[in-house]
Amino acid sequence: MAKQFDRRQVLSAGVAGVAIVGLAACSDSDSDETTEQGLTNTTPTSMPTNKVVAKTTDVPVGSVFKFNDPNTGIPAYILQPAAGTFIAYSSKCTHQGCIVEAYPDASGFSCACHGAKYDSVTGAPDEVTSKTLTATPLAKISLTIAGDQISVA
Numbered sequence: 319m320a321k322q323f324d325r326r327q328v329l330s331a332g333v334a335g336v337a338i339v340g341l342a343a344c345s346d347s348d349s350d351e352t353t354e355q356g357l358t359n360t361t362p363t364s365m366p367t368n369k370v371v372a373k374t375t376d377v378p379v380g381s382v383f384k385f386n387d388p389n390t391g392i393p394a395y396i397l398q399p400a401a402g403t404f405i406a407y408s409s410k411c412t413h414q415g416c417i418v419e420a421y422p423d424a425s426g427f428s429c430a431c432h433g434a435k436y437d438s439v440t441g442a443p444d445e446v447t448s449k450t451l452t453a454t455p456l457a458k459i460s461l462t463i464a465g466d467q468i469s470v471a
C-alpha cells in the first residue's frame with residue numbers, strides 16, 4: 319500500500335530541497351570572494367619577500383659593491399654616492415646585453431663589448447660615443463634598507 323503524505327510533509331521536503339540547492343550555489347572551492355557588485359576579491363597566496371643582498375657596511379660611501387641579482391641571476395651593483403643614499407643598477411648593458419664593469423672608484427661603468435660608458439649616479443650613457451650606441455640607462459634596481467640590511471624585492 320502506498321504511503322500517503324500530508325500537505326505539511328510535502329511542504330517541508332520542498333523547503334529543505336530548496337535550501338540544499340541554495341547552499342550548494344553559495345559554496346565555492348576557490349578562496350576568491352565575489353562582492354554584491356560582482357567584483358572578485360582575490361587574496362594573494364604569498365606576499366613578495368625581500369632578499370637580502372648586502373649589508374650597508376659592504377658599500378662604504380663612494381664605493382661600489384657587486385652582487386648577483388636574485389631576480390635575474392645576473393650581476394648588479396650597489397653604490398652609496400652620499401651617506402645613506404644607496405642605489406643599484408643591473409650590469410646588463412642596454413646596447414646589446416653584455417655585462418658592464420664598474421670602475422674601481424665607483425665613478426661609472428664601462429662595457430668592453432662596444433665601449434659604452436654609463437654614469438654611476440644616473441645610470442645613463444655619459445659620453446657622446448656611448449649615446450650613439452644606446453640612449454637607455456642601465457636598469458635601476460629598487461632597494462630596501464632595513465637596519466644594516468640591503469635587500470631587493
Ligand code: FES
Pocket residue numbers: 411412413414415416429430431432433434451
Ligand atoms: S653591448 Fe655594451 S656597448 Fe655594446
